Amino acid sequence: MLKKTFRDYAYVAIQFFLFLVYLYPLVPVGLSLPDTARYVGLGLAGVSLLICGAALLQLNSNLSPFPTPLARGTLITEGVYSVSRHPIYAGILGFCVGYAVYTSSGYRLIITGFLVVLFYFKSSYEEGLLQQRYPAYAEYHNRVGRFLPNLF
Numbered sequence: 001m002l003k004k005t006f007r008d009y010a011y012v013a014i015q016f017f018l019f020l021v022y023l024y025p026l027v028p029v030g031l032s033l034p035d036t037a038r039y040v041g042l043g044l045a046g047v048s049l050l051i052c053g054a055a056l057l058q059l060n061s062n063l064s065p066f067p068t069p070l071a072r073g074t075l076i077t078e079g080v081y082s083v084s085r086h087p088i089y090a091g092i093l094g095f096c097v098g099y100a101v102y103t104s105s106g107y108r109l110i111i112t113g114f115l116v117v118l119f120y121f122k123s124s125y126e127e128g129l130l131q132q133r134y135p136a137y138a139e140y141h142n143r144v145g146r147f148l149p150n151l152f
Helices: 006-023 035-062 087-102 106-133 137-143
Strands: none
Touching: 006 106, 035 087, 087 106, 106 137
8 A cells, every 4th residue: 555655745735835826826927818819718728627527527536636546546547537647637737728818817827837847747756656556557658648648
């Protein structure tokens, strides 16, 4: 059984900190975007929320904010997990980009960039743990993209 480490708590703490500073901009950095771009951003945010919702429903009792897999957990590779190894992270990032564009907020785009970096390292750590826990994870890792289908 894998136990949570300092890294688990650090990743989650940084994530929630970034969520807070995303929600409450400290420095206004505006963008000048046409209305069309803003509404495309809103559409991206909506689709991304649907992806997150589907992934959350699929995880069900496997859900945890921590990268370390739950002792009672199972490996899920179907549904949205068949096109993204980390669809919740992908959905959060898509929502953050979309909402930043919709609100014409350069500040929020910058924070989203920090979230991309955080989710990359958090997911790398998580994947190492998943490979230890589930022998089938290596094949899944090679077949499915990290955030986007076969792209990243």
